[in-house]
Amino acid sequence: MARANRSMLRNYADDLRLFPTAAKRVSLVALIALYLLIPYLINDEWASVLALAGVVAIGAIGLNLLTGYTGQPSLGMAAFIGLGAFIAGYYGGGRIEDGVGYELNVFVYLFIALVAGGAVGFLIGLPALRLRGNYLVIVTLGLVFVALYVWQKWTTFTGGNEGSPMPIKADISLGFWSIDFLKPTVLGKELGPKQGLMYLAWGFVIVAALLVKNVVRTRPGRALQAVRDRDVAAEIVGVSLFRYKVSAFVISSAIAAFAGVLYGLYLGYLTPDQTSLGLVLSIQFLAVIVVGGIGTIYGSILGAVFIGALPRLIEQFVPDNWNLPILGWPIVTNDTAATGFSKGALATVIYALLIIVFLVFEPRGLAGIWRRIQAYFRTWPFSY
């Protein structure tokens, strides 16, 4: 008797497999190899880009759980990122010179951020039980402004308007084995802080992705999606709205605060102002999941890498003075007085256009495009 195709689902256990096909397992091995080899392939600049993309990917995974899987729109990301970042400053030794705070290891205050983020997420989750849609957006929007005010006034914790440095101490020693993430040695090569932070961030991307994947592919995940699709109906069939809505807020906020610690370490210094921790930061996270794909884990990662790398890709591949072919319109110019965008402005324009284009033409984002490509090759040479 012929064996069933590996991609055929015959029971619940088949459905739960993370890497069901040989192709997916090979991809996993290739990704691990890439993770280990990447410092040999890229320079400091790209390590810096990838480190930030990793940090954003972690936050976006958490946001996708809340917004994509549970249907709870949130503009409150900046508040949780700020919470995590200032935890990094306070517990990482950034305020020691002012006589406050602690000098703990990064892994200790990452845990503190998880707990603190989860606790604040619980409090925010409570009003979400009574609100949905635009009303919930307004509540989370308010959170950004309240948080900003708190950061500015809570000088012991944040340094007030002067802000706080965020030094990093990221070594682990278990007696028989030790590693310093500021200068890790990978495959015999000693790396610098950028690569170290990149490793740290992407290691946590994997952990966050697996954690959230496990939540969404099991019973709680189905409950969350039922809440997203029709919360009243979900409650009628026995899904506890309190439990699942609040849980989604708790997990998402904990992950966001966790990402905030890494964001603070990446920046090295943070002041509580609109530019750093305002609404724009929250919108950027939303843009990442819109472009990457709402309701998918790898969409969050694709979106973070794509949005994070876009300015550098433009910097590298677009000429300093570039006119639109045929029409000859000036698009990029080096001359500050002439018509045309600088490369930085062009990146912002493309970024804004992408949000519009994806929302209108491909609401499932890059992940949707990737799925269609997969489906095309899976059914090839047949078109359906």
Next chain:
Amino acid sequence: MRGKKLGRLLGVLLAVAVAVGVTGQAALASGAPKGKTPPDVPGFNGSTIKLGVITPQSGLASVVGKPLTEGNRVYWDAKNAKGGVAGKYKVDLEIEDSQYQVETALQAYDKIKGDVVAFNQILGTQIVKSILPRLKQEQLTGAPATLDSLWVKEKNLIPIGAPYQIEVANGVDYYLKNGGQGKKICAMAQDDEYGAAGLDGLTQSSKTLKFKVAKTVRFATTSDVSAQVGELADANCDAVVLVSLPNDTSSIVTKMIGRNFTPQIIGTGPTWLTGFENDANNGAFYRDHMFVVVEGPAWGDTSVPGMAQMIKDQQQYAPDQKPDQYFAFGYAESWAVDQVLEQAVKDGDLSKAGMQKAVKQVGTLKFGGLLGDYKYGSSASQRNPSRASTIAKIEAGQPIGFAIVDANLASNAAKKIKFKG
């Protein structure tokens, strides 16, 4: 046979030793360091020195970043035309658009840090704060394009200009000596580092000048300021020390006019934007009730050597450039970096360590009166910025929108200002 070979070898060694000794003595006799050619290092290829610039070239802050960078460029174009640093090394600027965003600025820094000798301009307080730990870690040197007092004692930075504290101290001193004695002085400052620096200057000078600050209000930039203006009006303030950026200055003054509240405004340099003096709604208020505290001579005052040099270079290399205080600051910034580079070339070392050493040896940075002299000394703790400011009254028809009423005012209060670090 063996002895012959050994003898020949000894002979060669002796000849080499004599040659080395002779040339070494000759080098010493001619003063070797003077004639030293700096070896190639990242950012220097034996003929061209590369300097980094991280500045907003797009977005709202580009109104500051563009003229600043233009000032940087014009200085180096003029210097290169004369042969360059030490008359032989041309300078090339590597300009990166930060979009005034910390993340973008950090990536720009990582992109060019290995290709430059130093940074000629890093714009934005938060951006400098984020880049500073990396400069320290990588032993690099950079010039911040802000007047925060935080940079005064940082050995990896090359600050210029009098910090905001000095501006406020001199402004208040001028007010008190010109009819302000016994009047109610209040303050309105934006709720960030810049505002805090201005208030620090006010607190320190109030002790020296023995006056009491009647009321202090803070505001978030670009927010509604009705409540804060109302508080100042209710407190019957005669003068308000204003620490804001131009977009907020405009809305604050509009609210003051709306309440018929007309105190004397003592503005720090960044409160002002050329063109305000002709504003249809607020222009008369600015002209009648405001003076700003800046640094350096009036634009076009060629009796000051530094200004004469800048105007000459601007006319040759940027003839379309309109009078702009940020252009002048950018020009002075390159001038400061040039003095450090000259010292490094003299030492024969353009490496990161060489630049740090040159900063310690440069002594006092001088700008021919374009900005006040800045004493550097042999360590960062000895640094002492200029204590002088220029008091300028708003007047239509002037190049930048104001006329100087007191140049080079270095009050006792400003001299007593202390900086952290």
